[in-house]
Structures are given as structure tokens and as C-alpha cells.
Amino acid sequence: MSDDSTEEVLRRLAPQVLGALVRRYGRFDCAEDAVQEALLVAARHWRDDNVPERPYAWLLRVASRKLTDLLRAEQARRRREATVAGRVPPGDRATPPADAGAADVDDTLILLTLCCHPSLSPSSQIALTLRAVGGLTTAEIARALLTSEAGMTRRISRAKRTIQDSGVPFRLPPQAERRQRLDAVLHVLYLIFTEGYAATSGPDLHRPDLAAEAIRLAEITAALLPDDSEAAGLLALMLLTDARAPARLTAHGELVPLREQDRTLWKAESIRRGVDLITRALPRGPVGPYQLQAAIAAIHDEAPGPEATDWRQIVALYRLLMRASPSPVVRLSHAVAVAMADGPAAGLVLLDALDDPRLLRDRRLYAARAHLLEMAGEAGAARAAYTRAAQLATNLHHVRYLNTRAQRLG
Template sequence: MTSPVAAAVAAAFKAEWGQVVATLIRITGDWDLAEECAQEAFALALQRWPRDGVPSRPGAWLTTTARNRAIDRLRRDAVGAAKLKEVAAMAYTPETEESAVPDDQLRLMFTCCHPALSIEAQVALTLRTLAGLTTAEIAHAFLVTEPTMAKRIGRAKQKIKNAGIPYRVPPDHLLPERTPAVLSVIYLLFNEGYSASSGADLIRRNLSAEAIRLARVLVRLMPDEPEAVGLLALMLLHHARQATRLSPDGDLVTLEDQDRTRWDAAEITEGVALLDNVLRRGQAGPYQIQAAIAACHATAPSAEETDWVQIAALYGRLSRFVPSPVVELNRAVAIGMADGPAAGLRLIEALIASGRLTGYHLLPATRADLLRRLRRHDEAAEAYREALSLTSTAPERRYLMKRLAEVSI
């Protein structure tokens, strides 16, 4: 059973991690030092709070403690001597820059997404530093290996350090140039919550809920930004199905087998209304198109009545905005449903030949499903075994093992 103090530290981590790290980055200009000292502060809280009690302002305690650890590190480092004078002169105060961004976490995201970096670097750094995702989780989102992503994050931090890029809230007129990266951060945060990249649990509800909350704040802040509205609609339409994606035993339930009467009708209604309103502006972008695909699924009375022809056409349109192999994979699924599994399989085989999704478990899993529907069971079994070797989450593994058993009879 979790102790009250451990629960308080966990709650503080969720609420304060981003602010603590951001404050230390702003003061020291050193991302690695900031993260390390923040981690040490939380570890120290686990030692001291049971003895001294949970402080009335946990965030201030953690930030002061982390700042003191940073000062100690700089004092021992001759290179940090000049920086130490600046740090020692600064007491902890909350971020005071005036900004139209009303939410602390969202303000930090805009701060972290600096245009001097590539969008990928902005997004990766923000997910790592503020959202607390691991390098492995971020690597999974970008379809690269963990060592590759670690090097990219390291290079981005070094560029910030070498160029002396300041870590501060951007003025309001510069927010639009950072919005695409912030939208990507929110979307990938939602995706990791909606379908975790590893572990015993497929769904991490806290991440999905936080992403939706941030999107709502962003839409209120930027009501004329169509892609922000599209992203909120997209997440609501997906989130509406969350309660039906796992069985009571924790097994994966595919879309066609989900109990549609248990989908959240209020979220579907809101998502469709948001989408309809934003599409009238005639400025369709990738999040709006993905929301339209999600709406096709969410509003279909049954799996059999799903408009797969429309979904395939929407994926074709999406591929012009986002020329991604994952989009092509999803388009292949849609074509396989609209025109038959043989048509989908031809596209899958082309994707495999391209090598662009090597190591991505959903590629052999999709191929296996199409082969199963074509009753080519031996080939399907081989593809299911390949997918199993690449899958990290327990519910997905159980689902694939069940399918493998079906075609192995």
C-alpha cells in the first residue's frame, strides 16, 4: 500500500516536475543539470518528508532544493564559477513574464518549443523535459531507436547551451510560430496515454486526460487556430471509445468488436460539432482530416456500416499533408476493408519492400490479419509471430497470441 508521503511525492511530481525543471533551466541554462537536480530533489523529498512533514508549498520546496543542488554542483565545477554568481543571486520566484497563456503547463510548452530547433527536436525535448516521457517512449512515437533519439535530444540540448538560447516565455506575438510544435506535443502525449508503447497497461488515462485538458485551454486561447480545434475534436472522438478498448480482464478489444452502446455519446457529439464548425472555414489540415476519419468510426451504427470508402479517401488526402509510412499503413487497412483483403495486402507488401516501417509491430500484425482473412493461415501465423517479437504491451501480446492460436489449429 502506498504511504501518504509517497502519494504526496507522486502528486507533486505530476503537478510540479515541469515547473521545477523549467525554473532550473531558466536559471542555469543547462538542461542536463536541471533534470538531474530535479530528480535529486524528488528523491530527497522521499527521505525528508516522512520526518519533517509534507511542506505547505511542495513546489517551492522542491525548486529550492533542486536549485541548491545545482549551486553545489556548479561550486564544485570550475567551469561553472561564472554561472554560479548569477544563480546565487536568484531566489526562487514563480515565472513572472506576462503572457496570454493562462495555463502553467501550456506556457512551459510554448517556452520549450524554441524555433531555433527543428520541430522534431522541439517536440522531443518538451516531451522529455516537461511531460516526463522516457526516451524510449519518445523514440517509439518517432519510429526510431532509443539510442538514436537519445543522441537527437542530446544534440538539441547542446545546441541550446552553445548558442545561449534563452529559456523564457515567448511574447504573445511569437506564439503562432511555436503552435505547430505544441500541437505535436499534445498529440503525442495523448497517443502515449491512449495506446502505451510498452508495459502491462495499454491505456494511461492520466496522459490522455491531460492532453485533452491542454487542448481545451489552447482552443480557448487560439479559437481561430483551426488545427487546434481539429486536434481537440480528434482526441475527443478517440477518447469516447476508451472504456471499451479493453475487456474486464484487460484484454484488447478491436474496434469491430467494441460495444458501441458504451461509447461516450457526449464526447462524440462534442467532437463532431467541433469538427463540423472548423471544417466550414475551408482550412483543412492533418488534425482535421484525422478527426474526420475518427468521426466516420464514431458515428457508424455498426462495424459493418462503417464507410470504409470514405475513410480510405480521407487517408489518401492525409498522405498529401503527412507523407508518412504509418499513414500509408492505415490507408492499406482502409482499402483492405473497402476493396477486400487482397487489395490491402498489395499495399502492405509494398510498404514492407520499402523498409520504411522495419521494426514497427503493427506492420506484420496488419499483414497477419489480412492473410488470416484470406485464409492463408500458415503465412498469417508467421506474420503473427513476427509481430509478437516486436510488441511490448501485455494486452497486445495476448491479443496476438490468441490470433496466432486461431490460425495454428
């Protein structure tokens, strides 16, 4: 077994082992730490000729022992604190036996809903999902999200305490809440992918490891929810979007907009998979925002060139998306699509009608306006809009691209 496949096995088994421990002992905080320690032990000891015959059982046994050690250490600490305080310590919670087993069931979906609990902030939901379900170390998550390891440690610890203190039972949410909680899971996976594919800040435009992890988690979720069209739609959207990653930068690191990309560099297999997923998902219904976005992405990816893009169909899909998931960014994208279908003047009218204050601080509004003004031949106004977009951009690649466009206009 190669190192890569060993890592893949560990990532796949991590949520299953964690779910087994939490289901039996209910200590999410300590169980998660125990699984992380067990993963480190496995990474050190598993080799091509040393991978156990039953890796799940091996990992569960080691994690159970680690959990035993952690709970005993916690009990000892409480006894010492009680002694110092001059009181009799309360009865200790029973420590699980070191080789405790658990039912061989996959609790990954329960873990996902737990990590995306509404009491947590979106940033905490993302971090805890990457840690508990993704199996990433705190250092890996900190690097992926461009923050310090110490800060990420505190964020994850607070999130685990919040989950533990909430007393939420380890099972799927009640049927009345399930759709909302599953939607939260899909949203968190979407945020992880978006940050990986188009980093909001920092020197890198694309963080392939983070995008790949989001796709992996979306694949797991779609497999666990085989009848959920939105789960399939989200996976399709990720695959169809990520397919363009190889063409987004030149050899010199310059940003290449979609209309100018070399489509022979796009990932053909990802496009094939994404188109197949969305083609099968749409007829099942109901049609949600991820399916609509995936359908739009499929039109772009299947067009042999920008001139062959069916912009009228994209406009129609954006109209549906505005009804299903109204947001200023969707309205902005619809305006650009209208411009491509009916000319820049029609798109500019729609952009002028966007009055959401959040867009006034977003580079995308000014970049879109600049592009349409350039299409309309208004070089001076386009240059000013590109310059304003560059001032609002937080990613270095976006700043360089927008300033370059402004300079080309004189």
C-alpha cells in the same frame, strides 16, 4: 475544495507561475526547480479549508522565495569554488527579492514552445513539457514513461541546461518560425497522448493518467490558440480516440479490436465534444493532418456498428491525409480502409506495394496483412503473418492478442 480539484488548480497554475518567474529573471533552470518545490509545499499545506483566497499569488510568492534560496545557494557555491581556485569570484548576479511579483499574464504558450525547442530530442521535449507545463514530478514522469527516476532526472536536467545555454529569449518565436514551432508543440502533445493511449511497451495497454494529461495540455493549447484549426483538430482527435478506451480490453484483460468493441461502453460526452470541435474546425481551414485524422475518428465513433461505418468516406480522407502528411503508417491505414471498402484483395495489393524498410520491423504491417488474409480465407498465410506480428510486438497485450489470433487459425 476536494483533493482532486486542488491538484487541478496546481496543475493549471504551475506554467503560469513558471512563466512569471522566467519572464522576470530569465533563469529557466532554477525557476523550474523553484516552482516544483512550491507545488510540493502547496500540496502539503492546502486543504479543504486552507486553500488561499488568491492561489496564484500565493504560489508565485512561495516560488519566488524558493528561487531566491536556489540562486543564493548557487552564488555561495561559486564563491567557494573561486576561493579554492585562488581567484577573485566574479560579481554575483543580483538575487531577486523574496516577494518579487510579476505581471499576471499567462505565459503557458511561450513555455510550450520553449519546452519543444528544436535543439531538444523528442524524448526530452516530452519530459520537459510534462514537467514544466504539466506540473508532474520527476517520479511521476518516470513512471509514466517507464524509466528510472534517476535517468529521468538526468534527462530533464540536460534539457533545462540546453534551454538555458541556448539564450533563447522568453517570448513567442518570431512570426517566420512560429508555425513550425507550434507544429512541434502539437506533435509533442500527440506523442504524449499516443504513448498514454497505446503504450509501445510494458504490461499496460493504456496509461490513462498520461492520456488524460495530454488531453488537458491540448485543451490549454486549443484555448490559447482559438483560431488554430489544427490545435482544435488535435484535441478532437484525442477526445474521439480516448472515447473508445473503456471497450479496448475484456474483463480478463484481453485486447478487443475496434470492429469487435462494445460501443455502448464508449464515452458519449467525449464523442459529442470531439465531433463538435472537428465540425467547427474543418470549415475554418487550412485543413491539416490532425483535422483529417479527427474526421476519420469521428466517422468510426458515430457509426452505430462496424457494418455501418462509411469506409468510402474514410478512404477519401486517407487520400487527403497521404497528401498532407505522407508516411508509411498513413499508407498502411489507407490500404486497410480500401480493403474494408473494396474487399481484401484490393487492400493486399496496396500492402504489397509498401516498401518502406521501417514497416518491415513494425508489427502493424504484419497484423494488417494477417487480418486481410484472414478476410480472404487464406488461413495458413494469415496465421504466419499473425505470428510474425507477435514476434515484433513490444506490448504484452498486443503479443497475446496476435498469438491468440494465430492459434485460432490452427
